[in-house]
Amino acid sequence: MNTGSQLIKNNFRVEKLPHIWCPGCGHGILMRAVTEAIENLNLDKKKVCIVSGIGCSSRAPGYMDFNTLHTTHGRALAFATGIKLAKPELKVIVITGDGDCTAIGGNHLIHAARRNIDITTIVFNNNIYGMTGGQYSPTTPKNEFGTTAPFGNIDKAFDVCKLADGAGATYVARGTAYHVKQLIKLVEKGINNKGFSLIDAISICPTYYGRKNKKGLAVDMMNYLKDNAVDVKAVKKFQKEILEDKFVIGEFKNTTEPEYTDEYNKILEKVKHLHK
Amino acid sequence: MNKRQIKLMQGNEACVEGALAAGIKFYAGYPITPSTEIAELCAEKLPQVGGKFIQMEDEIAGIAATIGGSLTGLKSMTATSGPGFSLKQENIGYAALAEIPCVIVNVQRAGPSTGLPTAPSQGDIMQAKWGTHGDHPVIALSPTSVRETYDLTIKAFNFSEKYRTPVILLLDEIIGHMREKVEIPNSDEIEIIDRLKPSVEDADEYMAYKPKKGELVPPMAAFGEGFNFHVTGLMHDDFGFPTNDANISDQLLRRIMKKIDNNVNDITMYEEEFMEDAEFLVLAYGGTYRSARSAVKKARLLGYKVGLFKALTIWPFPEKRIREISNKIKKILVPEMNLGQYVLEVERVVKNESEVHHLGKVNGEAITPEEILSKIREVL
């Protein structure tokens, strides 16, 4: 029985494939990209722990052959914080959606970033609540549509990267389901960053976001990513007006700050001497 | 048996000391009166035993991180009071279905809402059983003294490890904040139970949700040990992988319920006193119990044939014993700091074998022996 490429056989619970995402959904591309990043870094699979919340994105860990945890809506980062602090040797990766991470999970996002705990968070950002059938989310662009924004979304969307940067994340980047090679590199650098890393991975949702907003088929949505993404390194070359309706991808922030579990280990050391 | 240590201790402190005796290595929580001393003491003491403490951004994150800690193999606890207990409900249900051992302490304060933050109450009794959505296994214990807080915290950890389930420890502000002399049992006197672990050989066919033949509690590996298993809050199969299958879902829920229902004798703890000639009974628990005991002793001096029942295990309700007692008891009085919660269980079980009366108090003050005594005179 043919069970996929070497990458898939090595890293997936193949008997659980094919996954549940719709035809043309970008999440499968992102999940593979995350897996390829893990493979490229040849991490010890026994020590990789993937945590997710609730939503389309968050079904990913079930398919991935690691220590996997599918938690409650919005709470992946809080669960992951407990895992990382309790066992820092684990490489903790959070896979979450735009709604899961920035709506109900917003409080946990800004605090995990503020702590700069060594967790790599990949937001499968498809600008919609897919699992519940197409409601608009905190990243749905203004004036666009969702089943709960039948007259156009009046909310202003988050820039997830700026949000994470402002809260204290030390690695922040954005990739897309089209620019897969770049995304793999961004995830690798995020995993290698000893601190809180956030990668905003723009996905496509033809079934709801695409249909509701007349973005065409999966192929058209992929071409949109291809034609409207501008790499942060190239931004200066573009006049302002052109950038108006483009979006910027690439690495935005890569700094080093004290990492939470390292700081806690210093306390453990300090306390040990107290009790000699 | 060498001499036991004697200490003057606060209830909340005894909870932490008990947790340390039980082998706690992880605490995640959030400050809330009247439980904050538990967090403060864990912050100070856990690093000294190689354990870890984290103050999270809210109570939901508190229990989420606690569950995360437990998944790496550490005995984990969180503590809160009413408002936080309400926030934790969804993840308590998650820990019940995903069968993750952990201890949730609720130092009850007068509610609802912000209520009387520094005043005692027993108003979360039903919430402890029905707070989160859906049927799920529940174990809840409630101490009546600082020493019992120490003992029942150990019991809470033991039950959570033994049955792979969250256990709720119901204190109230009286028990949590009062100080009294406590005789600490020596470590060799204390029974410690650790979770059943899978053997290393079956690493690749390890099924995180398949108990051994005839058992109800599956062995539990820890993240990072080579058992790459999946944990989810969705209904799941023996591998832990999500399922919509009606049969599998039915079997899973009934199995986790049976973990408790089939072991009620092991889990249910209670004490009785003055029962020999008893025609009437006072049933009390937690912070109200000592007032009840004082009232019963006085009543007996006045010639009332009153017995006393102390419920230490709140859930599951000590159904068998209460039904037996009701055969020879005419009237039962249940004093509790709420408007009638645990009394409903007594009525459900006793039906019309005995008359059931309730003494409720919700103004933030403890129920006094005099109040219970006058109620005894009135109804018995």
Added chain:
Amino acid sequence: MVISNTDKELKIIEKWCKGCGICVEFCPKDVLEVLDETIFIRDLENCIKCGFCELRCPDYAIYLEGDSNE
């Protein structure tokens, strides 16, 4: 993992393919086609083994693999 490997061969798993057409769109050599909602290798000789299809297949239904091991 740079896919520059002449000994690799294009493989597909029909039952995993959901017919989304992304691989067809981004194959630089027009090797592929979706026939009754499943991927079909129309022109294997033109395949330059760039791997763009494998990179962007959401369902892992098309990939490059060495004939025996890898």
